[in-house]
Amino acid sequence: MIEIKARSPQDGWAFVEEDGGTFLLYPPYRTRQPVADPGAVDRAITTHGFTADARQFPDWPSVVKALADEYVDAVRRRSPRAEFDLVRDAPAATLRAMLTRVVDEFIPAGDLDGAERFIADVLASNAAGEDGDLRARAVEALREITVARERARARAAGLLDRTALIRELAPLASERYTAEAIDQLATAVRERGLWSIAA
Secondary structure (H helix, E strand, O other), X not given: OEEEEEEEXXXXXXXXXXXXXXXXXXXXXXXXXXXXXXOHHHHHHHOOOOEEOOOEEOOHHHHXXXXXXXXXXXXXXXXXXXXXXXXXXXXXXXXXXXXXXXXXXXXXXXXXXXXXXXXXXXHOOHHHHHOHHHHHHHHHHHHHHHHHHXXXXXXXXXXXXXXXXXXXXXXXXXXXXXXXXXXXXHHHHHHHOOXXXXX
């Protein structure tokens, strides 16, 4: 069984335990980060505002669904204005770090609308008004969103051939494996689920 040990529904983060190992999960829930520090969960609860939890789940997809549902509910309950206020008054260094994460994780994952809303808030922030580098990085991120949308439209319209699509979506894998091998792996993941592919 997989057990949620502590969670922060407001930001979607959670510590989860499976077979004696502890993992940190956070939106968009595409990876599990191993946690080596045995006191991390207790500190998260006592210092960082996490809530203790003890719910158990039979598999990873059900854990991710529960966390994602709670996170979406928390986001819907918050005022959009309150979120903008946090970004508006954040220091430039914090916004740079968040912008890097949006570009590295959210845009490649296809969360283009959420990334675009965040970047619009960054451009309207006090820090962007004072920091030309931050403003330039935000504008460049908007360009990346535009390119990602154009590629998605091309894929949807069938304008990219299969080999080009695989090269675009998995550049490192396509250097090492043939398109057929990658297709077989993708089919296995679709049929058996992401977590069971290693089995």
